[in-house]
Amino acid sequence: MGAALSDGVLIAAAGLGLGAVLATSAVLFNVVKWAGVAYLVWLGVQMLRSAGEMGPVPGQKNGQGKGASPRRLTLFRKSFLVAVTNPKGYLFFTAFLPQFLNPSEPLLMQYARLALVFIAVDVAVMAIYAGLGAKAVQFLSNRGALWLDRTCGGLLIILGCALALVRRSDV
Template sequence: MDISLLTFSLMAVVVVMTPGPTVLLALSNGSRFGFTAAGYGIAGAAISDAVLIAAAGVGLGAVLAASGFVFNVVKWVGVAYLIWLGVQMLRTSGELHLRDHPAGDQNPDKPRPYPAIFRKSFLVAVTNPKGLLFFTAFLPQFLTPEEPMLMQYVTLAIVFIAIDVAVMAAYATLGARAMTFLSARGALWIDRVCGGFLVTLGLGLAFLRRSAA
């Protein structure tokens, strides 16, 4: 690779630190369910990174950029899911399920929504066409044509996912820590703020065009 991994890492940090749907979900999950449960969402988002990078590597990003029909199908699925998820968070009751903080859990025997947490974070990332278009445009800048492509993609994927996981873990920790001094009403407002941002991101995605992605 002509450009060092350090440069790639610094750019990845800037990209990941910009609040997006998965970061907002990590914050919300940490505040409502605790860090352990939020980890399932982080895992879902990390797997979505791997899926999108693999898709970009095999050229699906180019197909998305070239086909208006495919792009619009993926875009509107993403728009609908983001807005739906945001509305659900806006309508939340603020109920806590903190396995990490048993004192705040009024029903410790209640099943934990780990699969739902994983699924939401995975789907919110993988249905966003901006992710695939971003990787399609971003990763090739750090590839050397003379070297094996597979190993280069794997290396960049590992670095990017590690940074993404670290940032989401920081937000999840922030949310979980906040619940040591916030009440259930605090969790309610965290959910509502994050839900409002998700709806806003969904509406913004609705205006996304291929030329601007």
């Protein structure tokens, strides 16, 4: 849901013209880029430092009452921040969405429809990933989780470093 919310923020920003500003402002582009770099590297380091312990398997009772658990809120926040601090997301929506807009009709409703479609597709894809992940976690041991954390942490750091090398002319 964090990624879905970030889609809405990115599409709203594109609709307000912030993507175009990001594409033309080296300073703003670099601010967003370096925030994304820092966040990806920080997440990677946290994963490398983790104990690799398995969390509760989805569907199991974990003693928590109703409502969102702190772990779910953390995952929501992380997924939102990873997507919203990626300058390429803003540029993507700024370049992609206008192809589907009719300039003679009100733009707000068109952006809203496109946002709903994009968010629905994103939620469906993420639900499939989550379902596959819930099945996979049943087969992982704590040692497997440690290996997975180390691999994903390393990949996040590599992605952060790759993002650091991105220049405006490359996007």
